[in-house]
Amino acid sequence: MPWISHSTTNEVINQICDRIWLAVVQRTLRPGARLKEEELTEIFGTTRARVRQALAILEQDGLVTIYPNRGACIAEPSVDDAQDAFSARLAIEQRLVTRLCRSAKPEDIAILRDHIAQERAAHARGDSEAVIRLSGEFHMLIARLAEAELLLKILRTLTIRTSLITAMYQTQATQTCGPDEHDRILAAIEARDESRASHEMTHHLEHLETALRLSEAPMPVSGLREALHGIAQRRAP
Amino acid sequence: MPWISHSTTNEVINQICDRIWLAVVQRTLRPGARLKEEELTEIFGTTRARVRQALAILEQDGLVTIYPNRGACIAEPSVDDAQDAFSARLAIEQRLVTRLCRSAKPEDIAILRDHIAQERAAHARGDSEAVIRLSGEFHMLIARLAEAELLLKILRTLTIRTSLITAMYQTQATQTCGPDEHDRILAAIEARDESRASHEMTHHLEHLETALRLSEAPMPVSGLREALHGIAQRRAP
DNA sequence: TCATATAATATTGTTGACAATATCGTTGAC
DNA sequence: GTCAACGATATTGTCAACAATATTATATGA
Known part of the structure; x- marks a missing residue:
């Protein structure tokens, strides 16, 4: 029962936010990790619209960064x-x-x-x-x-x-x-x-x-691809 | 050029937010005033989805209150x-x-x-x-x-x-x-x-x-109906 | 071999139609 | 005449198909 819960009418959206937050603090999801909408849709058994709302909330909270037309990643605060x-x-x-x-x-x-x-x-x-x-x-x-x-x-x-x-x-x-x-x-x-x-x-x-x-600025990255290509850096506005 | 502007990718959404905020501070839109999605759609010549996003942002900012399935109103802070x-x-x-x-x-x-x-x-x-x-x-x-x-x-x-x-x-x-x-x-x-x-x-x-x-708690209301029936109170969760 | 252009694929963004819900007006029973 | 139930209307919420965009893979020429 994470205390993080955002007060939303829809319970599924809260679940998505909570789970992602939990995965981040447990270091299962590393900063820079991509969050594909389709993937999340399947995981939580919901529609893309819901996932989208959840991601928007998480962006407000600074947990994820949304790059327009390019998708969402776990944020990498400086x-x-x-x-x-x-x-x-x-x-x-x-x-x-x-x-x-x-x-x-x-x-x-x-x-x-x-x-x-x-x-x-x-x-x-x-x-x-x-x-x-x-x-x-x-x-x-x-x-x-x-x-x-x-x-x-x-x-x-x-x-x-x-x-x-x-x-x-x-x-x-x-x-x-x-x-x-x-x-x-x-x-x-x-x-x-x-x-x-x-x-x-x-x-x-x-x-x-x-x-x-x-x-020290450890600059952790999520996966091999990001580590090798430095996509997260190039993507920033 | 209101300093209120929320940083959104879409310019129309910013416009909607700015205009509503401006109308509120200029007391054109009174607290409790209803904000029908269709109405805003026509006014700003956009789609309902955009209006919806704008209203979600304004709710986050505490300027409007969204009552689920019942629409959005200018907030009435106590x-x-x-x-x-x-x-x-x-x-x-x-x-x-x-x-x-x-x-x-x-x-x-x-x-x-x-x-x-x-x-x-x-x-x-x-x-x-x-x-x-x-x-x-x-x-x-x-x-x-x-x-x-x-x-x-x-x-x-x-x-x-x-x-x-x-x-x-x-x-x-x-x-x-x-x-x-x-x-x-x-x-x-x-x-x-x-x-x-x-x-x-x-x-x-x-x-x-x-x-x-x-x-003094002037409790201003937008219309006669709210004043007489106290709908704003009943609507609160 | 490298760089560039181009096609193919994958992913996000948007739209309009449909479903769910609440509000309003009417009818009918008491 | 008042109240409750019901149907009609209006409004919001949801979804799935489509469009736009970016990424990857392939092909081509120097």
Whole structure:
């Protein structure tokens, strides 16, 4: 049940988006991989029109790039894009935790505490899929509890972007940061210390960013053809 | 040349989006007004598919609401929505001015100064359309000069929302705030005073928000029917 | 052998007709 | 006279065939 789900009337479209996102964060689909409409149509047992809508949504979210008349590929965010995404998340999430410091009710604290416990459990049993999912969900949870619908929506697309960036640039050493930092953020919220909460969130996001090897620009590609011909580069406008 | 333009391959779709946005800020199209696909098709001399795409984009931007199987209407943001939008803008724009304080080159300052001069000119000659356009453009300009592509994109949709909100809740007294506050923001940027710039931006946005009569909840409607039957409420999920 | 032009194939983009759904007006029973 | 059910109309949603475009393969000349 990915927290990424885009609110669309059609369930099939959500499925397509979720599955593609999942494949990306699990590194099954590499950046630059082509997404042929026909192929997706067969996989999901739907029509091309639906696939098309899904791809349009995913492009909005920055997960895929659509080259006109040439099809869709998993996006390949540059180092600049990555820094932009984290910078934007910082702006949004600093405000969110500050806001939550003021408005958090005891049950909100309890929900967050329980969530972190789940993260710990997933971490302990080595369930990396759950770790990724829960780790992202924590941030979305803060947005939801802060009752900022718009900021939640924005954060959702930003998190999709950073998911892709993480999948693209992460070193195998830094799979995910443990739930300890989430714990410190929660502690600050509980203490109603806006400044500290904001600071902890900043630290957390900066940690996430610096854990990537952004400087090296690994430029991963999906398949042999792209690797050999550099099609993705030539295609860019 | 509305600064709202969404980057789409198809020019017609941009036109539709721009025209609808313009009609909204000029209060020609009132919130709640129905947007029949066929009607738009005739007006813009295009096909229903294109109109549909345009409406989907406008829904993403929060300018229209699409009720499944029932068509599209100009959105009617609630007071909460309005506060959310300004809150989000605050988060984004504080970061943008801070960033620009560090990175602004002399030519950037010149561009901003020139822009404010244009604002003054438009204000002086009573060209309210230009005033609205330029006033919004100033904020987008800051985002562009700050070289934060993602934040620019986010700010674009937020500005569309606040445009609608302004058109919806503004009192006739407070048409637009003059360019003086923009001037103070620029002065802070020029002085490289991050704290002051952030503060001026905050003040400016809060001023914009408080100039609206959000508390009264005028709940404007497009037609008599909606006013009497409260259809907009029943339609919501 | 390499580069260029051309035909063949594959993929995306568009259109118009059809199906599904909601709204509106009418009829009929109570 | 009011309400509910029904049919008529209007509007949106979907699809499959067609057109446009790009990519690949082939052929040709230097």
